[in-house]
Amino acid sequence: MRKPRVIIFDDDAMLLEMLEFYFEKWGYEVFLNQNPLVCLFDGSAGSCKSLTACADLMISDFRMPQITGLELFQLQEQRGCGVDRKMKAIMSGYAEEALLRQCKDSGYRFFEKPFYFSELYNWASECENNFDLSKQLAGGKPNKRHDFRRNIEYCLNASCPRKKFIAFTVNKSIDGLGLWVFNPLYAGQEITILKGLGGTNLNGTVVWCTKLGERTYRAGLRLKG
Numbered sequence: 001m002r003k004p005r006v007i008i009f010d011d012d013a014m015l016l017e018m019l020e021f022y023f024e025k026w027g028y029e030v031f032l033n034q035n036p037l038v039c040l041f042d043g044s045a046g047s048c049k050s051l052t053a054c055a056d057l058m059i060s061d062f063r064m065p066q067i068t069g070l071e072l073f074q075l076q077e078q079r080g081c082g083v084d085r086k087m088k089a090i091m092s093g094y095a096e097e098a099l100l101r102q103c104k105d106s107g108y109r110f111f112e113k114p115f116y117f118s119e120l121y122n123w124a125s126e127c128e129n130n131f132d133l134s135k136q137l138a139g140g141k142p143n144k145r146h147d148f149r150r151n152i153e154y155c156l157n158a159s160c161p162r163k164k165f166i167a168f169t170v171n172k173s174i175d176g177l178g179l180w181v182f183n184p185l186y187a188g189q190e191i192t193i194l195k196g197l198g199g200t201n202l203n204g205t206v207v208w209c210t211k212l213g214e215r216t217y218r219a220g221l222r223l224k225g
Helices: 013-025 069-078 097-106 117-130
Strands: 005-009 029-033 057-061 088-092 109-112 151-156 164-172 176-181 190-195 202-211 217-223
Touching: 005 013, 013 029, 013 117, 013 202, 013 217, 057 069, 057 117, 069 088, 069 097, 088 097, 097 109, 109 117, 176 202
Parallel strands: 005 029, 005 057, 057 088, 088 109
Antiparallel strands: 151 164, 151 190, 164 176, 176 217, 190 202, 202 217
């Protein structure tokens, strides 16, 4: 028997980390996706390659930069998503009547932010009655992160290499880093880590960046090679 699996879509890195903590505590295998237009498993933006469901539960924020949660779920169905509508939920800080009606008519659960994590737990527990944990899901294993604390120095590839910035790593995965930075970055930006991770410069692409304070940001970096 496998663990139940949840996929969570949101561009808010801090909320994703909290949801990951709680769902893992509840015994789930957790996949996080900040770019809902790209498949977690093969990196494609095309149709699903398998009719087998890739999760037991799916949760999505409503307002994301490229697509809304409702549009995402509708697109999934057009591509042959095998996850039942009743196993999907929308999160939003905007409990507008039209949105609530759309979620209800579509069969999705709605959670208004901020919500109690016990609300998610109760919904997940109800859904578990319909899980078939003997059936294998599509997709591979999650790309797990672990704590990784380093002071690093980096430069922006588009600027003069002599203009250097300081940052701190928070966690590390197979091909990426979570960072605390003190200047704004943007998705798709190329940076080079000059010091702090060994003697060789490492190049990476910014996947996301979220402002935390007046001069502090959290960012996700995908390393190259």
